[in-house]
Amino acid sequence: MPEPVAWHDDGTASGSPYSPRFGDRYRSELGGLTQARDVFLQGCGLPEAWASQPQWCILETGFGLGLNFLLTWQAWKADPLRPRLLHFVATEAFPASADDVLRAARAHPELQVFAEQLHRQLWGLLPGLHRLVFEDGRLLLTLCIGDTREMLRQQSFEADSVYLDGFSPQCNPDMWNLPLCKAVARCCRRGTRIATWTVARSVRDALTQCGFTVRKCPGSPPKRDRLEGQFDPAWEPKKARRAPAGALPARCVVIGAGLAGAAAAASLARRGWDVVVLDAAAAPGSGASGLPAGVLAPHVSPDDSALSRLSRSGVRATLQQADALLTAGHDWSPSGVLERCLDHPRRLPAAWQHLDADAARDWVRPANPEQLALCGLTASDEALWHAKGGWIQPASLVRAWLAAPGVQWRGLAIVHRLARREGVWHALDVSGRALACGELVILAAGHASRRLAESAEASASEPFAAGTATRIHSQLALQAVRGQVTWAPLEADQARQLPPFPVNGHGSFVAGLPLPGGPPGQLAWLTGSTFERGNESLEARPGENLHNLERLRTLLPDVARRLADDESPTAPNLVRGWAGVRCATPSRLPALGSLSPMNAPCAHALGSVWVFSGLGSRGLTFAALCAELLAARLHAEPLPISLRLADALLPAFAAEPAADAQQPASQAAQDSDL
Ligand code: SAM
Numbered sequence: 001m002p003e004p005v006a007w008h009d010d011g012t013a014s015g016s017p018y019s020p021r022f023g024d025r026y027r028s029e030l031g032g033l034t035q036a037r038d039v040f041l042q043g044c045g046l047p048e049a050w051a052s053q054p055q056w057c058i059l060e061t062g063f064g065l066g067l068n069f070l071l072t073w074q075a076w077k078a079d080p081l082r083p084r085l086l087h088f089v090a091t092e093a094f095p096a097s098a099d100d101v102l103r104a105a106r107a108h109p110e111l112q113v114f115a116e117q118l119h120r121q122l123w124g125l126l127p128g129l130h131r132l133v134f135e136d137g138r139l140l141l142t143l144c145i146g147d148t149r150e151m152l153r154q155q156s157f158e159a160d161s162v163y164l165d166g167f168s169p170q171c172n173p174d175m176w177n178l179p180l181c182k183a184v185a186r187c188c189r190r191g192t193r194i195a196t197w198t199v200a201r202s203v204r205d206a207l208t209q210c211g212f213t214v215r216k217c218p219g220s221p222p223k224r225d226r227l228e229g230q231f232d233p234a235w236e237p238k239k240a241r242r243a244p245a246g247a248l249p250a251r252c253v254v255i256g257a258g259l260a261g262a263a264a265a266a267s268l269a270r271r272g273w274d275v276v277v278l279d280a281a282a283a284p285g286s287g288a289s290g291l292p293a294g295v296l297a298p299h300v301s302p303d304d305s306a307l308s309r310l311s312r313s314g315v316r317a318t319l320q321q322a323d324a325l326l327t328a329g330h331d332w333s334p335s336g337v338l339e340r341c342l343d344h345p346r347r348l349p350a351a352w353q354h355l356d357a358d359a360a361r362d363w364v365r366p367a368n369p370e371q372l373a374l375c376g377l378t379a380s381d382e383a384l385w386h387a388k389g390g391w392i393q394p395a396s397l398v399r400a401w402l403a404a405p406g407v408q409w410r411g412l413a414i415v416h417r418l419a420r421r422e423g424v425w426h427a428l429d430v431s432g433r434a435l436a437c438g439e440l441v442i443l444a445a446g447h448a449s450r451r452l453a454e455s456a457e458a459s460a461s462e463p464f465a466a467g468t469a470t471r472i473h474s475q476l477a478l479q480a481v482r483g484q485v486t487w488a489p490l491e492a493d494q495a496r497q498l499p500p501f502p503v504n505g506h507g508s509f510v511a512g513l514p515l516p517g518g519p520p521g522q523l524a525w526l527t528g529s530t531f532e533r534g535n536e537s538l539e540a541r542p543g544e545n546l547h548n549l550e551r552l553r554t555l556l557p558d559v560a561r562r563l564a565d566d567e568s569p570t571a572p573n574l575v576r577g578w579a580g581v582r583c584a585t586p587s588r589l590p591a592l593g594s595l596s597p598m599n600a601p602c603a604h605a606l607g608s609v610w611v612f613s614g615l616g617s618r619g620l621t622f623a624a625l626c627a628e629l630l631a632a633r634l635h636a637e638p639l640p641i642s643l644r645l646a647d648a649l650l651p652a653f654a655a656e657p658a659a660d661a662q663q664p665a666s667q668a669a670q671d672s673d674l
Contacts, residue, residue: 002097002358005065014106017065021094024167026104028197029222032067033108035197038220040068041075043195043228044161051081054249054272057638059159059187061148061175062166063090065104066118070111073139077114084272088141089157089638091148095359098122124316124362124388126352128309129154131628131640133320137270140628142638148175152183157638159187164196169203178206185210186238188231199225211235249273251438253427255415255452257281258289259394259619260590260612261444262401263321263627268442269406271631276436277402278413278427284402285395287446288580292487292526293513294620295502297337297389300364304349306648307588310625311618312363313641315388317625321400322392330514331396333501337389338367338375340505340555341382363388375499376558383505391502391510392620410436415445417455420605425456441609442630446583447478447536449613453595460605476651477586478614482535484579485528486548488563489515495523498559507551509559525563527552529617533584540577549575584616590626593633593650610634611651 005026007015017026028035040060041047050056060068069088076082098119105115118141121132125145132141144151162184166175174180176198184194194207199216204227207214211233219226231237249272254261257279265275279286296318299311322332339346352360367383377383402409416430418441425441426434441456443449453476490498490511498511511525518524528548553560585591591614596607612630615622629646632639639646647653 002100003094005096005100007103012107014103017096017100017104019167022167022171024171026064027067028220031107032065032104033071033111034220036068036071039197039226040163040165040195041072043217043226044163044193046072046161047075047079047082049161049193050076050083050086051079053083053160055085055087055635055637056083056161057087057089057157057159058161058163059184060088060090060163060165061180061184063092063095063143064165065096066101066115067104067108067111068163068165069141070105070108070114070118073114073134074111076139077135084138085270085637086139087157087638088139089144089155089159090141091144091146091151093145093147095122095125095143095145097358121320124312124359126312126359126363129313129640129642131313131317131625133317136324137267137628140638140640142640149180149183152187154642154644155187155638156643157187158189158636159192160189162188162192162194164194164203169198169200176200176203176206178209181206181210181212185212185231185233188237190232190237192231193228194231195226195228197223197226199227203227211237250440252276252440252442253278253425253436253438254442254444255279255427256287256444256446256449256613257284257398257402257409257411258287258444258446259285259398259623260615260626261442262289262398263623264442264444264612264630265407266401266404267627267631268440268634269404271635273406273440274438275407276438277407277409278415278435279409279411280414282411284409284411285398288483288582289394289398289619290578291394291485291580292515292524292578293391293393293510295337295389295391295504295508295510296620297339297386297502297504298363298621300339300346300348300384302347302349304351306645308349310589310641310645311621314618314621314625317628317640318392318397318620318623319388321624322397325400326392326396332390332392334388334390335501336371337386337501338371338499338503339384339386340377340503341384342506342554345382346384361387371501374501375503375556376562377556389502391513393513394620397620397623415452417459418452418609419459420456420462425608439608440634443609443611444613446581446613447480449583449611450476450478453609453611456595456606456609460609476591476611476613478583478591479533479585480536481582481584481616482532482537482579483529483582483617484540484544484548484577485526486545486575486577487524487526488575489518490523490525492521492523495525497562498525499556503556503559506555507548509552509556511559527555531617536581538579538581540579542577544579545575545577582615582617582619583613585614587648587653588616589649590615590622591649591651592626592630592646593652595651 006018010016102119105111130143169176212229214229216225252273254277299308301308367385369379415427426437495512502510509527515522515524595609
């Protein structure tokens with residue numbers, strides 16, 4: 001159950017929200033809007049303070065019913081001098097339901113349009129970080145579900161403004177004590193402005209002790225005072241989290257126009273970079289991202305492993321992008337996914353039993369008899385239902401990302417090596433001709449990224465004594481993994497007899513796909529994929545089609561039988577194969593980070609070469625999320641996932657099997673997008 005909110009009649013359209021847990025009102029007697037405007041925005045000098053800044057970051061303690069967020073959104077949208085990107089990071093230990101958030105805004109018709117968009121994204125709020133995306137990715141809400149102190153510990157960012165909120169210090173002391181103020185101060189830079197509605201002595205003292213200068217200001221009646229202040233400690237703040245050198249938007253060369261490269265290009269272009277994407281192929285998404293359709297569903301494990309947590313954040317990010325950029329029913333379908341539990345029962349994390357069950361059920365729940373029946377399965381067959389899943393044609397997403405303003409795509413551009421000349425990286429072809437140049441390079445060329453990293457390392461270390469290079473490329477343990485899917489065309493009336501959503505759990509099956517490049521209305525079914533490490537062959541093999549069909553007989557016996565009986569039989573000579581080569585890491589997590597070797601003389605130069613590869617068979621799950629992670633790390637923005645999880649993707653760590661992500665290859669295949 002989400003946090004219960006009691007609605008007291010106060011003559012407004014919604015009523016006045018009240019917390020039975022804390023015995024206090026969510027908003028002041030005046031209604032929240034005046035407080036939000038006078039105490040928080042004005043107290044932090046907004047909107048003037050953010051005028052013409054490239055980015056701005058607000059931290060709020062106690063997201064509550066989101067009123068401060070909605071008003072800030074409205075102010076940002078109305079401001080012609082608004083920052084290009086607005087980050088709003090909010091903590092909330094006891095999330096209210098999406099419906100209560102919507103109801104709270106009902107009294108303010110001017111906020112309705114924003115409240116409805118927020119309402120649509122408030123689902124699946126399990127403990128941890130959730131990145132919600134609005135306004136084409138320019139307004140980023142990072143909701144941190146958990147105790148404020150604990151949540152702030154999991155991150156590393158600098159807020160420009162702080163809204164210090166919470167129930168009254170008497171009812172909710174944890175939100176105002178010294179440890180909380182310390183946790184907030186850790187997220188501030190010198191000059192960060194802070195605002196709150198309480199002027200309680202204990203709060204002023206705690207803030208002062210943590211390096212804030214605070215002053216009482218006239219409040220909105222009936223409140224006599226409000227508090228505003230600034231982080232200006234007498235000491236030098238411990239961690240200066242400045243953006244690394246080179247992070248000011250300039251020119252960026254992305255090598256590889258698959259899901260990873262295209263997503264990174266779009267995320268960087270949104271932040272003002274001029275991006276050129278180079279690829280050896282004639283069309284974008286020609287590598288593993290050319291898969292006719294992939295299945296999007298989160299990974300589930302009893303211990304809620306790093307892979308599971310990352311996959312949920314990834315699925316959310318991809319759904320947001322697909323929803324914004326693609327046409328449902330044509331390029332993708334948010335149909336949900338049924339996962340059969342054939343080899344062993346899929347146990348959900350034990351910790352979820354003690355949580356808001358709705359948040360967990362938004363993600364995954366046991367499949368119901370109707371869903372099973374649509375797959376020709378019986379109520380005794382064990383399966384999970386991933387409501388937030390579906391299928392996507394990866395190449396459609398790639399094309400949409402490459403079409404973003406600020407991104408230029410160039411095909412038939414084979415990058416042979418990288419060379420650094422006068423502080424700029426050049427992508428050179430085999431004859432030494434520069435194909436593109438930039439201050440930043442993103443290697444998103446699958447396992448070819450390793451060779452390019454080696455060339456960058458050699459070039460960066462040239463001015464230094466021989467042998468000073470730190471062999472960073474040896475950390476790029478990228479491995480080719482061949483996969484073949486099997487497919488055949490399908491008539492619309494045949495499609496109606498097949499599951500209307502993807503099924504996975506022993507390979508996967510998707511029916512009713514529009515045939516990419518086929519005549520309008522022509523559908524197809526698809527099953528697979530094989531999973532073969534260390535093989536780079538793109539040849540489709542009849543034997544692997546047989547293997548896929550054999551697995552389909554185990555996954556969905558009824559469907560396999562029906563296809564065999566139909567006019568589009570599964571006879572080996574009539575089905576077709578499509579093969580691609582994915583790139584994976586030993587950790588099964590993507591590799592994402594700069595090549596900068598610590599303490600090496602060429603560290604500065606290599607700090608502007610980033611690797612973004614090893615998405616394995618989960619490109620659809622990881623690309624959108626990790627592209628935002630890359631951009632956030634580069635610009636020292638709040639991260640979309642916890643710092644610990646983000647660090648697990650650093651190339652050096654991705655080279656090791658993740659302690660909590662090890663599974664046999666057979667299961668890796670079972671868990672894949674394919
Ligand atoms: N800022 C909100 C708005 O604009 O609607 C109103 C905030 S309400 C007064 C205070 C919020 O703090 C509640 O939603 C409560 O659940 C949350 N809260 C209380 N203790 C907390 C804690 N230790 N960590 C995080 N959130 C907490």
